[in-house]
Amino acid sequence: MSCVKVGDGTIVRLCRTLLVQRSKVAQPIYAIGALCALLVGAPHIEAKVPQVLVRADQPLRFGTLLVPLSGSRTVSPQGQITDIGLFEIRNDPVGPAQFTVTYDRGNESRRSIDIEIQIFLSGSQRIRVGGVEGQVSQLTSDISGSGGLMTDGSVRLTIRNCRERQCSVSFRVGARIDLTRSAGGASLVLPLSATATVLSAR
DSSP: OOOOOOTTTHHHHHHHHHHHGGGGOSSOSHHHHHHHHHHHHSOOOOOOOOEEEEEEEEOEEEEEEEOSSEEEEEEOTTOOEEEESOEEOSOOOOBOEEEEEEEEOSSOOOOOEEEEEEEEEESOSEEEETTEEEEEEEEEEOOTTSOSBOTTSEEEEEEEEEOSSEEEEEEEEEEEEEEEESSSEEEEEEOOEEEEEEEEEO
16 A cells, blocks of 8 residues: 655655554554545645735715806815815715725735735726816825825825735725816716735735
């Protein structure tokens, strides 16, 4: 009987020991052979590749606005609103976009790690609804240590002290919209999408 080496050789040593001892045991060795075959034939389960996912929880919502000629509305990541030269005509939801970033380390290790992630936002920076046209600028986030302003649509985020298989953090994004109109008002919602790249996990 032979046993194939698996991993660090633990199984092969166990099998050899059991087979050497067979003359001292009153029971048949068939059960031992079956045990070796079961252990050696068990499939090797590999850890999944680590990955990062970004979920869009909320779009950037500017509300329904009446623009006499031109004006702007700024929605901060904290939900504060600043208006210049326009009027809100309905009580529609207004607020920043929100995203949730999840890092899956691909195994069940409990070792504490910090994950640094680069976030990239994409989406049309110009909105046209009916006779109202808006240009979106000054994207800002509430990510700690980022400085707020996302000049190129990207920002770095760090998930600290991750001890689980999956660790998540949410962040919000506000912006300014400058509006002009030829007629009427409009409900203005800016869908944003985001992708992420892991810079380091250690």
